[in-house]
Amino acid sequence: MLQKFIWWTGLSDFLVGAGTWAGAIGVAMAAQPVMGQFVPLITLGTFLMMAAALLMWSSHDMANRAPVFFWQGLVRLSAVSAVIYAVPHQLSEHWEYALLAIDGPIGLVYVIGAMKVTGCSFVQLLGCKTTP
DSSP: OHHHHHHHHHHHHHHHHHHHHHHHHHHHHSSSOOTTTHHHHHHHHHHHHHHHHHHHHHTTSHHHHHHHHHHHHHHHHHHHHHHHHHTTTTOOOGGGGHHHHHHHHHHHHHHHHHHHHHOOOHHHHHTTOSOO
């Protein structure tokens, strides 16, 4: 079950990367293009697609590749932490609230799943260990 969850959520991350590319193209094709956004958005979109591919790859040998989805879980939980900080400081857009409902549970499943699959502690997985 965890393997399929990781594979499918990884696959869905390709859509996020493609959406980031679409945003970059929209910025570049606008009547008045916004300077300084095209290159970072293309780079970020490509990075997201690489992370998606790594998630899908890690799902095929979870015991040995657990640090990949463990760290992806930490990335998602950092997004949740950022929204939690941003809300009371009025630094958050309304769409960012969705990160709490989407990335929070996925991040927890990745982190807890990596610990269960490997038998490693949180700290051991931080160090990319795959055996206790």
